[in-house]
Amino acid sequence: MAALGTIRGPTIPQADRAATLARCRWDDVRDGDTFARMSDLTLYRDEFWISPYVFSCDVALREKGLAYDEVSVALQRAEQRTEVFASGSVTARVPALRHGDFVVAESSAIVEYLEEAFPETPRVLPTDVRERARARQVMSWIRSDDTLPIRQERSSATMFYERTDAVLSADGARAATKLLEVTTRLLAHGGEHIGARWSIADADLAFMLQRLIMNGAVVPERVRAYVERVWQRPTVQVFVQRERPAYVAY
């Protein structure tokens, strides 16, 4: 399997590659020639860099030091439902990752795939079996119905575009309370992260907590410090500071 420095396929000169990336919207990818010119590893992402699941994959790829191209799929124009993307990704959602002729979607599956396909790269999941289980539990829970009210009422657009001061509904408040309870239990051991070291589950959890914090929620100091610590991680900051086009709601 290919890792940084051993990318398969034609090497694209840096200048050309930047040009390719700059215009590499989904429209272009339908052109087989553009597709062929791209590197071995491609992340299909939302246009505004606000998807929490794109965030998870983007951070994982950077933590691993893997070079990758990225293609914007305009969800606001339902490009994920085009036949070419739907059939390629199977579940018609972003993020999706292309590795050579293989495409997989769903961020947690992508993260696991990166761990397995590039075993020589830094791990983003804990190496200890039980810590890894806990990380997967957190990642699955973050993506579950339990957090849906937070995801709806504190959309990730409020993190990167415009804040909201809308009051949480009863469901939203319950979900927020549970999120803080779960976080408190996860940090009860007194350490700096969920496990002994940072993992991608910390990135996911901090992202979810930022939906509340960035919109003015007061959280326990220990939780605030945890989120800030994870947020300042360089790979996280790359995502946070992405250049984003004007937002179009969808």
Add this chain to the structure above:
Amino acid sequence: MAALGTIRGPTIPQADRAATLARCRWDDVRDGDTFARMSDLTLYRDEFWISPYVFSCDVALREKGLAYDEVSVALQRAEQRTEVFASGSVTARVPALRHGDFVVAESSAIVEYLEEAFPETPRVLPTDVRERARARQVMSWIRSDDTLPIRQERSSATMFYERTDAVLSADGARAATKLLEVTTRLLAHGGEHIGARWSIADADLAFMLQRLIMNGAVVPERVRAYVERVWQRPTVQVFVQRERPAYVAY
């Protein structure tokens, strides 16, 4: 790590064990003595055996031939929110799995843990890296917002208790259409399962499809045959034929 035949802790004679199980509701488990008498591996499950996530873990444990005790957590009485269960399971949901002094919740994390903690047992995820990625993609997608309308309008209670003839909402119909599209793509290779062999992702997908089929939906013959094939798997049938108490809605 312990596997069938090497269960750690005191061996409970079969008759006593049955008696323990029979009365092993969450109320009893709060009693430390009962807890200590139980086997090394315990699955915390819903009282009515209708949780699709309990199903996934139950099937995985049986596929692996692992002996386990099971404890009913009465969701209809919100027992999952009791302090002892919430703090133990972290996310306060069933299923949860206890292995010795470690507890993990969220079915997909439990399945991955079983694969790693008992490597000598039969695999329930594909051994090929890309097939495993696809299986994880399916498992994550099945648990995602995309299937929520189906889970709400065709609750798993309709599979094991009383069918519904309620018409699907527009959202429900859209979700059902997508479920069939995704299934068709997954089976497009012409094989009998998502991958080259059965995996736990097939069980999850068939369960979701049964919500529609058992309630009278007409699906393509190929999909129907697939679901029936998975449904007849002995470990699946053990779950399907579980003795269930009278249902109490929650």
